[in-house]
Amino acid sequence: MGIDFRPFKTFFTVPKVGSPARLPQHADLTKIKHSVRKLAIVKIADPDYSDALAPVLGCHIDRTKTMRSALRAGWLTPAFILLAGADPASAHVKWFAPYIVGAPPQPIGATLTNTWFWLGIALVLVFFLATRAVEKSPAGETILRGLDRMTDPIWNRMDDFVRAVVGAFFIAIFAVGGVYLTPDLKTPSEMVSWGQLLIAMLIFFRATQPLAALGIVILWLLALRDYDIFHLLDYLALGPGVAAYLVMEASSNEELRKHRFQALRWGVAIALMWSSLEKFAYPDWFYPLVEEKPFLTFGLPRDVFIPMAGVSEFTMGFGLLWTPMVRRLSAIALFVIFNAAVYPFGRIDLIGHALIMAVIVAIAADHTRDVFFVPNFKKMMAGVPIGIAAALVIFVSSYWGLHVALYGSEGDMSAAVHRTTHSPDPEHPHPTDAADAGTPVEHDDHGEPDHKH
Structure with a gap:
């Protein structure tokens, strides 16, 4: 099994084996490195994928060390969330x-x-x-x-x-x-x-x-x-x-x-x-x-x-x-x-x-x-x-x-009618209508959110 890249899909495009990794122009390389190291939950078992990541991060990936970090993160972090931090669990x-x-x-x-x-x-x-x-x-x-x-x-x-x-x-x-x-x-x-x-x-x-x-x-x-x-x-x-x-x-x-x-x-x-x-x-x-x-x-x-x-x-x-x-x-x-x-x-x-x-x-x-x-x-x-x-x-x-x-x-x-009870944060635009819930949010030329219907 290769890397589960879903957590990082907003950072970069996963390359095919033998192809160079591609980063979007707006990518923050420091943030990418920090996120990969901080989360430590990527399942790296395929050398092709880890080798593809290495040039993107500018470092060598130690698969053994990464798996040990994954094990620690997988047991300790969810334990903390389970007992003290499941905010979305409590907010209806x-x-x-x-x-x-x-x-x-x-x-x-x-x-x-x-x-x-x-x-x-x-x-x-x-x-x-x-x-x-x-x-x-x-x-x-x-x-x-x-x-x-x-x-x-x-x-x-x-x-x-x-x-x-x-x-x-x-x-x-x-x-x-x-x-x-x-x-x-x-x-x-x-x-x-x-x-x-x-x-x-x-x-x-x-x-x-x-x-x-x-x-x-x-x-x-x-x-x-x-x-x-x-x-x-x-x-x-x-x-x-x-x-x-x-x-x-x-x-x-x-x-x-x-x-x-x-x-x-x-x-x-x-x-x-x-x-x-x-x-x-x-x-x-x-x-x-x-x-x-x-x-x-x-x-x-x-x-x-x-x-x-x-x-x-x-x-x-x-x-x-x-x-x-x-x-x-x-x-x-x-x-x-x-x-x-x-x-x-x-x-x-x-x-x-x-x-x-x-x-x-x-x-x-x-x-x-x-x-x-x-x-x-x-x-x-x-x-x-x-x-x-x-x-x-x-x-x-x-x-x-x-x-x-x-x-x-x-x-x-x-029943896709207006069913929302909050005013969204303009810094994190997203659909607020149930009817728009499945509609992607795009941005116009001025950077303003624009729902495409």
């Missing part, structure tokens, strides 16, 4: 970039043959299994008690905390106006905005919480008039999950009430795992974000970073449903990532993810040691890889299968 792409829900997804085979996907899965398995090993040891209970002490103030007022954040969220989207529940579900109806303010008021009284829950479900169903079920499955945490919590929290039946945080946990976990599949099905949706905010990838090529971010989002969502230490550490990692996304993406990201962040805090502060739903299986070390594999099969088959059922095998491009 539909809020910040053009998209067409009915477009045919990338074949799942493209993901299953992606080396970086499997590397991410391997890293997750190491992290989860190591966490379970510690959790089963005497140190596990010590760590959990330490987390209990740090989160006592939240745990002692957990219901008040969750209700306050949910109420504040509905006040915030009332103030924003013109949306159902999240930034990308737009509506011209003023009644919807006033209805969301009413929901916020109902949440602060236990007797009226079931009415607030009913209002949330009605909003979710109203959004279903304008948006497909496929789209709204991204927001299970905002709809049925939160509504179920409000009903259970207000209930006088303690047997029902004790499951209220489970409803939130399952809602958020399903939402995270479902929405993470966009990174495998539609990686091109994320390209405008990467072009506009290239620092998000930490210097990694987008086609390396995006599948790694997808793996981290899916598996940490999965972790929220596992044993106490795994779910609490997963929640802490997610909280750090979601907060890190607020700076580059602003108040839309903060408001849109407020409910998810509240639930993540609730999970991190949960003092209970109970393991619900197949507890014996989850306590087994072998349960981790089997559970992740089963979750992937269920969600992937549901995602691709439901898309085919709704839009057909060729997809439905008729």
Whole structure:
């Protein structure tokens, strides 16, 4: 196998063997050298390709040293991203970039043959299994008690905390106006905005919480008039999950009430795992974000970073449903990532993810040691890889299968209307209309971006 040149396709044209390498006139040779050395992920196994690169870079390529660097970069850099830096994983792409829900997804085979996907899965398995090993040891209970002490103030007022954040969220989207529940579900109806303010008021009284829950479900169903079920499955945490919590929290039946945080946990976990599949099905949706905010990838090529971010989002969502230490550490990692996304993406990201962040805090502060739903299986070390594999099969088959059922095998491009919620950076021009999402951006004689239709 030769070099995978896709990460460097903007720098130079890969020559045929025996032909001189060609650089575009605008190429910055120093940048090329720096990028090749910094990324250290090029698969160099064919001497013809490495010999072709040498005159371009003005240096000899040591294939053995390069492969060692690739191994280090392949394991250490994704590990850092997985735990602390998957900004696009936390920023919901539909809020910040053009998209067409009915477009045919990338074949799942493209993901299953992606080396970086499997590397991410391997890293997750190491992290989860190591966490379970510690959790089963005497140190596990010590760590959990330490987390209990740090989160006592939240745990002692957990219901008040969750209700306050949910109420504040509905006040915030009332103030924003013109949306159902999240930034990308737009509506011209003023009644919807006033209805969301009413929901916020109902949440602060236990007797009226079931009415607030009913209002949330009605909003979710109203959004279903304008948006497909496929789209709204991204927001299970905002709809049925939160509504179920409000009903259970207000209930006088303690047997029902004790499951209220489970409803939130399952809602958020399903939402995270479902929405993470966009990174495998539609990686091109994320390209405008990467072009506009290239620092998000930490210097990694987008086609390396995006599948790694997808793996981290899916598996940490999965972790929220596992044993106490795994779910609490997963929640802490997610909280750090979601907060890190607020700076580059602003108040839309903060408001849109407020409910998810509240639930993540609730999970991190949960003092209970109970393991619900197949507890014996989850306590087994072998349960981790089997559970992740089963979750992937269920969600992937549901995602691709439901898309085919709704839009057909060729997809439905008729919904290519204006669906973007941001103003792009003029220094990184890219299409902002879903209808233009597949249209290349060219520049006129004055260097201004010009969309060719």
